[in-house]
Amino acid sequence: MSAPPSARAAVPSARASARPAIxxxxxxxxxxxxxxxxxxxxxxxxxxxxxQVAAHAEFGGIVPERASRKHLEAIHPLLDHALAQARIGxxxxxxxxxxxxxxxxxxxxxxTTVAKTLAWVLRRPLIGxxxxxxxxxxxxxxxxxxxxxxxxxxxxxxxxxxxxxxxxFEGEIVGRSVDDAAGECVDKVAKMFGYPFPGGxxxxxxxxxxxxxxxxxxxxxxxxxxxxxxxxxLKTALLYFLKQxxxxxxxxxxxxxAFFEAVMDVLVTKTLRxxxxxxxxxxTVSGGLAASRKxxxxxxxxxxxxxxxxxxxxxRLCTDNAAMVACLAAYRYEAGRCDGLDLEAYxxxxx
Amino acid sequence: MTHxxxxxxxxxxxxxAVLRAGEPAGSHYALCGTAIARxxxxxxxxxxxxxxxxxxxxxxxxxxxxxxxxxxxxxxMSVALTLGRVLGRPVLGVDALSxxxxxxxxxxxxxxxxxxxxxxDEVYHAPFRWRGGEVEALAPIRLTTAARAAAEIGRAPCLVxxxxxxxxxxxxxxxxxxxxxxxxxxxxxxxxxxxxxxRTxxxxRTxxxPETAWRPGxxxxxxxxxxxxxxxxxxxxxxxxxxxxxxxxxxxxxxxxPPAPVYLKSEAFRTWRPQSEAQP
Numbered sequence: 091m092s093a094p095p096s097a098r099a100a101v102p103s104a105r106a107s108a109r110p111a112i113x114x115x116x117x118x119x120x121x122x123x124x125x126x127x128x129x130x131x132x133x134x135x136x137x138x139x140x141x142q143v144a145a146h147a148e149f150g151g152i153v154p155e156r157a158s159r160k161h162l163e164a165i166h167p168l169l170d171h172a173l174a175q176a177r178i179g180x181x182x183x184x185x186x187x188x189x190x191x192x193x194x195x196x197x198x199x200x201x202t203t204v205a206k207t208l209a210w211v212l213r214r215p216l217i218g219x220x221x222x223x224x225x226x227x228x229x230x231x232x233x234x235x236x237x238x239x240x241x242x243x244x245x246x247x248x249x250x251x252x253x254x255x256x257x258x259f260e261g262e263i264v265g266r267s268v269d270d271a272a273g274e275c276v277d278k279v280a281k282m283f284g285y286p287f288p289g290g291x292x293x294x295x296x297x298x299x300x301x302x303x304x305x306x307x308x309x310x311x312x313x314x315x316x317x318x319x320x321x322x323x324l325k326t327a328l329l330y331f332l333k334q335x336x337x338x339x340x341x342x343x344x345x346x347x348a349f350f351e352a353v354m355d356v357l358v359t360k361t362l363r364x365x366x367x368x369x370x371x372x373x374t375v376s377g378g379l380a381a382s383r384k385x386x387x388x389x390x391x392x393x394x395x396x397x398x399x400x401x402x403x404x405x406r407l408c409t410d411n412a413a414m415v416a417c418l419a420a421y422r423y424e425a426g427r428c429d430g431l432d433l434e435a436y437x438x439x440x441x
Numbered sequence: 442m443t444h445x446x447x448x449x450x451x452x453x454x455x456x457x458a459v460l461r462a463g464e465p466a467g468s469h470y471a472l473c474g475t476a477i478a479r480x481x482x483x484x485x486x487x488x489x490x491x492x493x494x495x496x497x498x499x500x501x502x503x504x505x506x507x508x509x510x511x512x513x514x515x516x517x518m519s520v521a522l523t524l525g526r527v528l529g530r531p532v533l534g535v536d537a538l539s540x541x542x543x544x545x546x547x548x549x550x551x552x553x554x555x556x557x558x559x560x561x562d563e564v565y566h567a568p569f570r571w572r573g574g575e576v577e578a579l580a581p582i583r584l585t586t587a588a589r590a591a592a593e594i595g596r597a598p599c600l601v602x603x604x605x606x607x608x609x610x611x612x613x614x615x616x617x618x619x620x621x622x623x624x625x626x627x628x629x630x631x632x633x634x635x636x637x638x639x640r641t642x643x644x645x646r647t648x649x650x651p652e653t654a655w656r657p658g659x660x661x662x663x664x665x666x667x668x669x670x671x672x673x674x675x676x677x678x679x680x681x682x683x684x685x686x687x688x689x690x691x692x693x694x695x696x697x698x699p700p701a702p703v704y705l706k707s708e709a710f711r712t713w714r715p716q717s718e719a720q721p
Contacts, residue, residue: 203519
């Protein structure tokens with residue numbers, strides 16, 4: 091997915107020096123403009139994210155063209171702010187990293203073009219990062235080195251993925267959402283109940299406060315033995331349930347709690363199934379939905395029962411951020427895995 | 442003497458030009474489409490290498506800021522704004538209609554018009570005139586209907602851009618002398634025509650273009666411009682330099698308004714509603 095390293099002129103050999111390298115990472119894959127500065131693998135010098143949620147509020151979702159416009163408005167002031175916060179200048183950067191897939195193409199193009207320009211004018215290596223591959227690195231950032239092999243659940247807005255990672259840069263997607271991702275399904279169901287985008291925090295609050303009571307919703311693809319996910323049917327089940335109520339008052343808390351039970355059951359069961367199948371002793375959970383306290387509770391219970399170690403990043407590193415991109419890029423830089431200035435942007439993950 | 446880089450990515454063409462010591466020292470002009478994002482940084486590197494300039498030597502950057510392709514415009518502006526930031530140099534934006542206007546003969550007297558096709562039978566329109574060797578906009582760019590623009594233009598000269606897929610485009614724009622108040626030699630350099638076409642030629646070409654066929658408003662507009670010398674033109678970085686450089690030289694120390702993309706379509710967001718809102 092990344093172009094081979096091109097012959098670059100005059101790359102300063104920071105790797106040869108004792109000084110830990112300083113990297114800049116940019117992430118504009120969806121609606122948040124994020125930049126981070128990192129020294130070595132884990133020392134975050136700046137981690138700034140400008141959320142566009144308010145800019146899209148009137149639409150109940152993200153308008154791609156507006157997201158691209160906002161990224162261009164925000165990226166340069168954010169870069170200035172990050173450098174000022176870290177008290178470093180452009181020339182002190184050793185490499186420039188950017189998420190070049192997957193997401194909204196117009197948005198990614200802003201980030202990749204800025205990063206490529208920086209890499210060229212500063213004569214530094216460019217590192218294109220897969221945003222989804224970066225999510226688990228929020229765990230490496232806060233927990234340090236983790237024992238390979240690992241099983242990662244990435245529950246990001248547009249993707250729900252299980253990744254089996256044998257070593258750094260050796261990961262394989264072993265399960266993926268075949269239609270709606272879990273986070274997407276949660277947002278859409280929250281919208282049915284009139285909650286603003288993103289609906290995850292409200293669903294989490296209701297799931298913590300209420301028991302499902304008499305309600306129960308289907309667990310799609312739970313018993314088919316596969317590691318893939320499908321949440322579209324669950325969303326539709328909620329839609330039909332609400333239609334059947336035909337205006338009668340709905341016990342919102344218990345219904346949403348029951349819905350989230352179904353989501354959690356599928357996520358936790360399939361993740362632990364994958365961990366057993368690939369004989370990994372540890373599991374990480376990351377992505378926006380990983381910020382859910384209810385989901386964490388459930389994962390902790392079930393992982394403890396299964397005797398599997400569990401790693402979570404703090405909530406602020408679950409949603410989109412450039413610090414996780416910077417962390418993965420730091421490993422890439424140390425290993426000399428850099429890209430050329432012809433780096434492409436991609437909307438989708440490779441098939 | 443000024444070293445400058447000009448970038449225009451508002452159309453399907455990647456157009457770059459470099460000025461060394463006030464003289465054009467290289468340009469790049471190629472139909473790229475969606476490949477602009479992949480190639481732009483490398484092309485700029487090659488162009489500056491060819492001109493013997495390091496990026497740090499640049500005094501100023503010029504960028505085409507549309508209206509045009511939204512994504513294309515953002516790519517060029519991302520590059521220019523980033524270079525300006527890192528190098529600590531001013532970035533001057535020039536709109537697409539002014540760049541196209543600069544393709545006329547400076548001897549052209551009176552008001553002339555530039556039209557740029559937009560979607561859904563709408564056009565970007567602005568009137569211009571030449572004054573003191575510089576092209577001057579007489580009104581801000583407006584987004585209007587083809588019929589209204591035709592009524593306003595009447596029989597005045599008019600340049601049109603992106604009407605249907607009127608071709609041919611030249612493989613490269615001809616070199617022009619960049620004029621400025623302080624740097625131009627005596628005498629006025631006249632930009633050669635890019636592709637001068639008679640009204641009949643334009644009409645006959647657009648008649649077979651499917652893009653125009655389903656836009657009756659645009660076809661009617663072309664038919665209505667009875668005596669205007671129609672040309673088909675494309676924003677390019679050499680003209681961008683020609684328009685931008687005098688503005689820079691008039692006050693090299695600035696301050697310059699940070700350029701922003703010219704969208705004019707942003708208001709459409711306010712009336713647009715997603716279909717899903719119609720659902721329960």
